[in-house]
Amino acid sequence: MLLDLVAERGWVEITGVSAEVGVSAATVRRDLDYLAEQRLVTRVRRGALARADGHDVPPHFRARRHMDRKRRIGCAAARLVAPGGTIVLNGGTTVTEVAKALTALPDPGRGGAITVVTNAIDVAGVLAARPWITLVVAGGTARTQSYELVTSVSEAVVRDLRVDVAILGVDAIDPDSGPASHHEAAASVNRLLADRAGKVVVVADSSKLSARAASVIGPVTMVDTLVTDTDADPATVRRFHDRGVDIRQA
Known part of the structure; x- marks a missing residue:
């Protein structure tokens, strides 16, 4: 679900996602770190960005963009x-x-x-x-x-x-x-x-x-x-x- 949100919106902010999906900020932070390790998102301060180059992002996730x-x-x-x-x-x-x-x-x-x-x-x-x-x-x-x-x-x-x-x-x-x-x-x-x-x-x-x-x-x-x-x-x-x-x- 978190990767879906990043693919759809282009970026997510930890505290906002935490409130939206009803999980702790620590859980969101840990999940974003994992996605970044898999090269599916780019980790930034306070959140994460969709990878601008689209490399290694599965097509069904990229399809959600635009x-x-x-x-x-x-x-x-x-x-x-x-x-x-x-x-x-x-x-x-x-x-x-x-x-x-x-x-x-x-x-x-x-x-x-x-x-x-x-x-x-x-x-x-x-x-x-x-x-x-x-x-x-x-x-x-x-x-x-x-x-x-x-x-x-x-x-x-x-x-x-x-x-x-x-x-x-x-x-x-x-x-x-x-x-x-x-x-x-x-x-x-x-x-x-x-x-x-x-x-x-x-x-x-x-x-x-x-x-x-x-x-x-x-x-x-x-x-x-x-x-x-x-x-x-x-x-x-x-x-x-x-x-x-x-x-x-x-």
């Missing part, structure tokens, strides 16, 4: 998929919302079925039961941070792909440096996914705009459309527009 934003973004991105098209989805909590939104669309009927290629096992699980979605899963070694399958196996599958649209979740996207990931293996696969697509759509909530991550996926010019939320800073949105990126805010 949940409403991610759902809106997922629905907006799903509407960009044309009937009968072939798309590729990577992993991450926002892309999982895209997958959920795709399954909620009405059955397009004969000739409107879509093909989805993904390297994320949780995304595949969301899509697998829909008869109008042909699902292709690229293999590899699973990353615990995003459930993505990476390494040479998935890269070999991706190299033979040709898809209409790649819908990619990222750890950060900057108008100058472009989309990026905290992990080089994920960045390498995402780079290949983008290269095999006729159009690249990045889905990212506003907390990731102008953020930085270590492994750059490619220049911002590789991104055709950025789907974000209405809380995005207007000046940052203009900078993306100035670089030729189509911005959709949900």
